[in-house]
Amino acid sequence: xxxxxxxxxxxxxxxxxxxxxxxxxxxxxxxxxxxxxxxxxxxxxxxxxxxxxxxxxxxxxxxxxxxxxxxxxxxxxxxxxxxxxxxxxxxxxxxxxxxxxxxxxxxxxxxxxxxxxxxxxxxxxxxxxxxxxxxxxxxxxxxxxxxxxxxxxxxxxxxxxxxxxxxxxxxxxxxxxxxxxxxxxxxxxxxxxxxxxxxxxxxxxx
Amino acid sequence: xxxxxxxxxxxxxxxxxxxxxxxxxxxxxxxxxxxxxxxxxxxxxxxxxxxxxxxxxxxxxxxxxxxxxxxxxxxxxxxxxxxxxxxxxxxxxxxxxxxxxxxxxxxxxxxxxxxxxxxxxxxxxxxxxxxxxxxxxxxxxxxxxxxxxxxxxxxxxxxxxxxxxxxxxxxxxxxxxxxxxxxxxxxxxxxxxxxxxxxxxxxxxxxxxxxxxxxxxxxxxxxxxxxxxxxxxxxxxxxxxxxxxxxxxxxxxxxxxxxxxxxxxxxxxxxxxxxxxxxxxxxxxxxxxxxxxxxxxxxxxxxxxxxxxxxxxxxxxxxxxxxxxxxxxxxxxxxxxxxxxxxxxxxxxxxxxxxxxxxxxxxxxxxxxxxxxxxxxxxxxxxxxxxxxxxxxxxxxxxxxxxxxxxxxxxxxxxxxxxxxxxxxxxxxxxxxxxxxxxxxxxxxxxxxxxxxxxxxxxxxxxxxxxxxxxxxxxxxxxxxxxxxxxxxxxxxxxxxxxxxxxxxxxxxxxxxxxxxxxxxxxxxxxxxxxxxxxxxxxxxxxxxxxxxxxxxxxxxxxxxxxxxxxxxxxxxxxxxxxxxxxxxxxxxxxxxxxxxxxxxxxxxxxxxxxxxxxxxxxxxxxxxxxxxxxxxxxxxxxxxxxxxxxxxxxxxxxxxxxxxxxxxxxxxxxxxxxxxxxxxxxxxxxxxxxxxxxxxxxxxxxxxxxxxxxxxxxxxxxxxxxxxxxxxxxxxxxxxxxxxxxxxxxxxxxxxxxxxxxxxxx
Numbered sequence: 001x002x003x004x005x006x007x008x009x010x011x012x013x014x015x016x017x018x019x020x021x022x023x024x025x026x027x028x029x030x031x032x033x034x035x036x037x038x039x040x041x042x043x044x045x046x047x048x049x050x051x052x053x054x055x056x057x058x059x060x061x062x063x064x065x066x067x068x069x070x071x072x073x074x075x076x077x078x079x080x081x082x083x084x085x086x087x088x089x090x091x092x093x094x095x096x097x098x099x100x101x102x103x104x105x106x107x108x109x110x111x112x113x114x115x116x117x118x119x120x121x122x123x124x125x126x127x128x129x130x131x132x133x134x135x136x137x138x139x140x141x142x143x144x145x146x147x148x149x150x151x152x153x154x155x156x157x158x159x160x161x162x163x164x165x166x167x168x169x170x171x172x173x174x175x176x177x178x179x180x181x182x183x184x185x186x187x188x189x190x191x192x193x194x195x196x197x198x199x200x201x202x203x204x205x206x
Numbered sequence: 207x208x209x210x211x212x213x214x215x216x217x218x219x220x221x222x223x224x225x226x227x228x229x230x231x232x233x234x235x236x237x238x239x240x241x242x243x244x245x246x247x248x249x250x251x252x253x254x255x256x257x258x259x260x261x262x263x264x265x266x267x268x269x270x271x272x273x274x275x276x277x278x279x280x281x282x283x284x285x286x287x288x289x290x291x292x293x294x295x296x297x298x299x300x301x302x303x304x305x306x307x308x309x310x311x312x313x314x315x316x317x318x319x320x321x322x323x324x325x326x327x328x329x330x331x332x333x334x335x336x337x338x339x340x341x342x343x344x345x346x347x348x349x350x351x352x353x354x355x356x357x358x359x360x361x362x363x364x365x366x367x368x369x370x371x372x373x374x375x376x377x378x379x380x381x382x383x384x385x386x387x388x389x390x391x392x393x394x395x396x397x398x399x400x401x402x403x404x405x406x407x408x409x410x411x412x413x414x415x416x417x418x419x420x421x422x423x424x425x426x427x428x429x430x431x432x433x434x435x436x437x438x439x440x441x442x443x444x445x446x447x448x449x450x451x452x453x454x455x456x457x458x459x460x461x462x463x464x465x466x467x468x469x470x471x472x473x474x475x476x477x478x479x480x481x482x483x484x485x486x487x488x489x490x491x492x493x494x495x496x497x498x499x500x501x502x503x504x505x506x507x508x509x510x511x512x513x514x515x516x517x518x519x520x521x522x523x524x525x526x527x528x529x530x531x532x533x534x535x536x537x538x539x540x541x542x543x544x545x546x547x548x549x550x551x552x553x554x555x556x557x558x559x560x561x562x563x564x565x566x567x568x569x570x571x572x573x574x575x576x577x578x579x580x581x582x583x584x585x586x587x588x589x590x591x592x593x594x595x596x597x598x599x600x601x602x603x604x605x606x607x608x609x610x611x612x613x614x615x616x617x618x619x620x621x622x623x624x625x626x627x628x629x630x631x632x633x634x635x636x637x638x639x640x641x642x643x644x645x646x647x648x649x650x651x652x653x654x655x656x657x658x659x660x661x662x663x664x665x666x667x668x669x670x671x672x673x674x675x676x677x678x679x680x681x682x683x684x685x686x687x688x689x690x691x692x693x694x695x696x697x698x699x700x701x702x703x704x705x706x707x708x709x710x711x712x713x714x715x716x717x718x719x720x721x722x723x724x725x726x727x728x729x730x731x732x733x734x735x736x737x738x739x740x741x742x743x744x745x746x747x748x749x750x751x752x753x754x755x756x757x758x759x760x761x762x763x764x765x766x767x768x769x770x771x772x773x774x775x776x777x778x779x780x781x782x783x784x785x786x787x788x789x790x791x792x793x794x795x796x797x798x799x800x801x802x803x804x805x806x807x808x809x810x811x812x813x814x815x816x817x818x819x820x821x822x823x824x825x826x827x828x829x830x831x832x833x834x835x836x837x838x839x840x841x842x843x844x845x846x847x848x849x850x851x852x853x854x855x856x857x858x859x860x861x862x863x864x865x866x867x868x869x870x871x872x873x874x875x876x877x878x879x880x881x882x883x884x885x886x887x888x889x890x891x892x893x894x895x896x897x898x899x900x901x902x903x904x905x906x907x908x909x910x911x912x913x914x915x916x917x918x919x920x921x922x923x924x925x926x927x928x929x930x931x932x933x934x935x936x937x938x939x940x941x942x943x944x945x946x947x948x949x950x951x952x953x954x955x956x957x958x959x960x961x962x963x964x965x966x967x968x969x
Contacts (some may be wrong), residue, residue, distance in 0.1 A: 015504075019506070019507075019508075019540065019542075019545055019546050020506065020508040020543055021543050021544070021545075021546040021547065022543050022544070022664070022667045022668045022670075022671040023668065023671050023672060024211070025248070025543055026664075026668055027212070028246065028248055036546065036549060039550075040549055040550055044550075044673070046412050046673070075730050088672070187228045
């Protein structure tokens with residue numbers, strides 16, 4: 001049975017005895033990969049959404065732990081954890097889905113692209129339009145440093161963005177520098193509109 | 207694993223099978239959407255085949271079982287009592303089983319006080335009697351919203367009504383179930399003996415599921431507040447009971463494994479002690495399945511519920527028609543499938559609110575279908591009453607019961623502390639329920655509205671689960687609510703209904719678009735003195751017939767209640783109606799309030815500050831296009847029937863005359879006073895069609911197109927009198943009698959009248 005591929009919670013290893021809910025009763029959904037307790041640890045980002053940037057969760061302890069395991073411990077299986085939420089948030093978006101890219105060297109180091117994997121697991125088609133030109137990351141910088149970073153993206157050579165509506169996808173939104181840079185490159189390239197979707201919204205301001 | 211979360215499909219297919227056996231085989235077509243959905247949700251083809259195979263075989267099995275029920279029973283034979291029976295007044299009513307185990311509803315008239323004592327002093331379950339009697343037809347319901355005996359029999363899987371003339375005790379068939387029933391009976395007697403009278407009914411309801419002694423006023427208060435479910439032993443109740451037993455055993459230093467096994471054994475025993483209502487068995491079986499399945503692979507709770515449902519319906523296919531069964535399983539379904547959402551709420555208050563909300567949401571169409579009204583306050587009241595009952599009143603009752611077995615009068619001490627506290631809560635409950643406007647009375651929904659309401663409810667639950675925007679959820683929920691609320695108020699015609707209240711009058715006049723509602727007389731019971739032991743729960747026509755009729759139609763207030771004169775068959779039910787339905791004013795005939803039969807009404811009207819106005823001939827008013835005028839009486843002395851208020855109603859070309867109990871003398875005076883009164887479309891014949899009314903000249907002048915006699919079926923006065931009926935027939939005038947055809951509704955359209963008699967047949 002392919003549907004029940006994961007038998008234990010990917011985060012805490014408790015046996016999965018997934019609770020049924022209305023969603024799963026009416027429609028065919030992604031099988032669950034984490035248990036209810038772990039799921040409840042994540043904090044939904046229900047308020048303070050703006051049109052431009054939509055985020056799903058707040059950055060809390062559980063999320064910090066998740067990101068650490070996923071991105072830095074290279075546990076690629078964890079890309080399944082939020083696939084359902086990502087799928088239902090992006091499936092009806094009409095914009096072109098563009099993930100924030102990684103620098104090739106960084107990709108070699110991590111072995112996978114974390115944003116691409118999230119989208120792949122959620123079965124959301126995407127295209128790469130951008131290239132990263134620096135290897136430095138936003139993590140570990142202060143707010144000031146981030147705000148003053150010089151441009152970190154450029155458009156890929158052969159792509160055409162003129163008149164297109166684009167939705168950028170990233171894992172986390174903190175000060176918005178990454179998104180802003182990417183947006184600027186795309187707008188300058190002639191994109192009609194650029195919006196963003198991130199899995200997490202960090203409480204940098206809180 | 208392969209069946210995980212899929213049992214609900216099997217449960218639904220069993221439900222469809224049972225429905226199609228009871229109603230029509232065409233309902234088997236409902237399997238198509240079920241299977242289609244299973245296919246879309248990626249069931250394995252093998253599994254779909256199993257599903258189809260199961261439903262068809264279950265259908266065939268149910269068909270043979272139901273055929274068995276329909277076979278005629280033996281009229282002289284050995285019958286065994288079940289635990290479902292009631293001794294009330296001089297009658298025993300309940301279910302007995304014949305030698306083949308088929309159930310039949312029996313009634314037996316007790317011959318003496320001694321016999322009653324014998325039957326009351328022991329539990330009847332398992333007692334075998336040689337009985338002799340005859341089958342009687344169930345009574346036709348008065349209207350579509352009143353108690354329906356046929357439906358009741360169907361929900362119990364009983365063959366019919368068996369009137370026992372003679373019975374003779376043979377022996378007692380001993381069984382496990384019967385032994386526990388004896389225990390329950392003694393427990394009941396014990397509670398009655400040891401508990402204070404103010405606490406005993408509640409203790410009996412909460413501990414052994416006996417709700418008979420809870421008085422009507424308390425029950426009504428709980429209904430208004432939407433907390434009757436607290437009195438029904440169910441999920442939370444069983445959970446608390448299991449918790450107390452389990453923790454108690456652990457405290458006694460019993461090993462967990464043994465404590466668990468003991469719990470597994472004790473729970474079904476408690477289910478029988480608790481009366482074995484569907485909600486009890488549901489809770490117990492689900493809990494048992496969960497505990498037992500822990501030994502191997504834990505069963506998911508939704509599967510446990512589905513399996514318990516399948517088991518229940520397989521044993522008793524007709525149980526799907528029992529309200530308690532429907533509500534219990536539906537509410538639990540809602541809780542289980544919403545639990546992920548409920549768990550994610552952090553605030554305790556919000557969580558409690560949503561628990562009530564999802565339960566109420568899924569049962570509200572069903573509640574309307576059965577009770578025609580809904581308590582709005584229940585959403586708030588439950589927040590306080592559920593914890594109060596679950597964590598205070600129920601545990602206290604359990605402790606008090608245990609203490610009451612100790613010979614030292616220790617429990618008396620506790621009672622002296624607890625009783626005032628409990629009485630205070632009761633007082634508070636009564637204050638709460640007296641708040642007006644807490645009931646929503648949209649009336650009985652049609653099948654279409656029911657389907658629409660359930661589509662809306664399931665969509666809303668789905669949206670809640672998906673965290674959709676609140677405005678979408680509200681929108682989805684409000685569409686059927688609006689439809690239900692306004693469906694009774696869109697009829698552009700004048701509607702006049704003659705409610706079948708047995709021997710007596712009760713007429714409801716709804717103005718176009720139901721802008722106003724008038725009621726002429728309320729029906730009533732003429733009570734006779736009888737020996738004390740024969741007194742049981744009283745039949746109250748106002749409460750049991752008229753109020754359901756109004757509520758079923760979605761009428762929650764009466765603008766003017768007209769009481770033609772002070773006879774009990776016209777006014778005795780008035781006070782019961784006042785208690786349930788808002789009445790804005792009451793019209794009476796002069797000096798009739800002096801009669802003792804009006805006392806109850808006067809007291810209630812005074813409490814509610816409803817003005818009572820005396821009316822006389824000449825008083826007239828207009829409501830929109832409808833004209834009203836009293837034609838009678840002319841004097842202020844009250845002498846009886848001939849002082850009845852006579853009301854004339856006119857709407858366009860439609861003329862109606864309601865004469866109360868006016869007799870020949872009155873009729874003649876009326877004719878001389880209003881010589882132009884003629885060509886009436888609708889006449890309520892005076893005095894139920896008695897010989898002393900509807901004189902030849904009167905009807906000759908009025909020429910009523912349709913005449914209604916409000917008279918009971920086989921009434922002792924012989925109303926309507928054959929002479930009177932023939933008098934109308936000779937003149938070629940149509941007549942109807944409520945006692946023959948049931949409630950009559952007349953819709954006065956511009957040029958014609960539509961007559962609906964509600965002689966409904968079920969199925």
